[in-house]
Amino acid sequence: MADPFPSPYLHRPAALADAPAVHALVAACERELLGRAETELDRIAADLALPGVDPALDTLLVHDTAGRLAGRAWVHGGRRSAVDVHPGHRGRGLGAALLDWAEARARRAGGERLSQTVPDGDRAAVELLRSRGYEPFVAQWLLEIAMPAEPVVPGPPPPGVTLRSFRPGDERAAYELTEDAFDEWQARRKSYEEWARLSVGLDSFAPSLSPVAFADGQMVGAVLSLDAPDAREGYVERVAVRRDHRGRGLARLLLREAFRANYLRGHRSCTLWTHSEAGALPLYQRLGMTVRRGCAVYGKALGPG
Template sequence: MHTLDLPPGLTSRPLSEDDARAVYEVMAAQEQADLGTVEIEEADIVADWGRPSFEVAASTVGVFDGDRLVGYAEVTAADRGDAAVDPRHRGRGIGTALALWMQDAARARGSTVIGMPVPEGSSGDLLLAALGYRVRWTSWVLKLPPGATIVDRPLPEGYVLREARPEEYPAVHTVAEDAFLEWSVRDREPYDDFMAQITGRPGFAPWQLRLVADAAGDVVGMAHLTLAITEDGSPPEAYVARLAVRRDQRHQGLAQALMVDAFRVGREHGAESSCLSTDSRTGALGLYEKVGMEVTSVWVNRAIDL
């Protein structure tokens, strides 16, 4: 494994589940500096690291100034990682060292490419560009502003939209993975990994997993939303983490119905606004703008061949 070339006084080690809070704090500080807001939640990290296939110690590294985490990186999948550096420690070469670690870690797993998302024009974006990373795709974070009108989107006759029942979770997983794998080049996500990010996510409640069933009772669409509880006491925000419709059931308004349902149930549970992210591979940006969402930040996924 690549040895990090760090400034004097800094150390590194693999991370453990107990470091999730420290990683959240570094990522939140970086987002605050780059975006003026914080999108990440500690629950996101806990759920992602809770996937049975993910070995935290083998997939992460942390950079420390004494006992304080000031930078971290992880390889989350065959071709993707994430990293963050405390803004107070920028310009010291930590980001470059973490990028090289990610490359080496991915290469050791047999990967031929590694990439990560960064806010467009941010310090991380500029660093990766200077290191030779290309843009693979563009992502947008969209929000439905507080007080925005939620326009009803009726379902076709015979269809129902409701909370998913536990016995239907495997069918929900199938619909989601079939849809996402139409444009995402990756292995199929195991069911247990999928559920670790839903039912295993801190704060999960059954109402957060939604489905559309047809007249025969088959699951043909799904949405998963979370409720982001802010640490400053401001109202929570609903985040639509996944939304998918079976290929043969599209162009009937099911996706829009799932979207506005997520907005509605989010408000019922205290959210003043709703948000989601989408990228240029899906072609779904127009769908979300049609239901009143507005782009609030732009991200790029930069990658390098190994």
């Protein structure tokens, strides 16, 4: 079979040791498109080490003849994928070849539908995906709030509820709480190992910036925050309130606590992602958050390859 990648590019699977190089590639793509790098190194490393990801089978790196990383593809569980091509190597067919590889890998893994998240401003990627039969099915928004002064935390907690910062030993309770809440819209419940790898197991997880709420000895609300060493702003990774405690202002209270903790850490803005399936955009907007940018999740049913 002919090599699908144009000459003189070389390709091989990734290894965990390649995380810094992949991070540099992703950062270059983000600077070109967004004017700043947003993805942290620990997130790239976590993706390579996720349960269900075999780097030897589920990743591909493309290098030029000088050994510089020109592109990469990543597939998880035959369902999700990511493809990036360095700005200096675009227009040479690498994106199409990596997308073909990702679809073939997803089919071999038993996937029936493959998805990929693309920023709204990446017109070339959107056109490529649409030309291959992908359609958007979920909208996502990066929200931000400016904090020129210390945020005001509204009133005391609801009766019977206490607040404190996240502590060691809270991990399992936070997992159950957030996955129970996300079960209302997510297609698949994560295992604890996968969930932890993407949240409390990250090097950037910040317990002191992550307020949690308890009632009758059980966790009923949580805001989990990240704080990378070189971060210029705060970032909220997850927000969840148990169903029987909603409508009491608990999410608003926890978010304000998280914003205030980030302000006291030195951050003058805070961000979080939400999407159309969660239905939480109005809540965040009432808190004063605005949309910085959007992206969409594109999906395609995989027929026989």
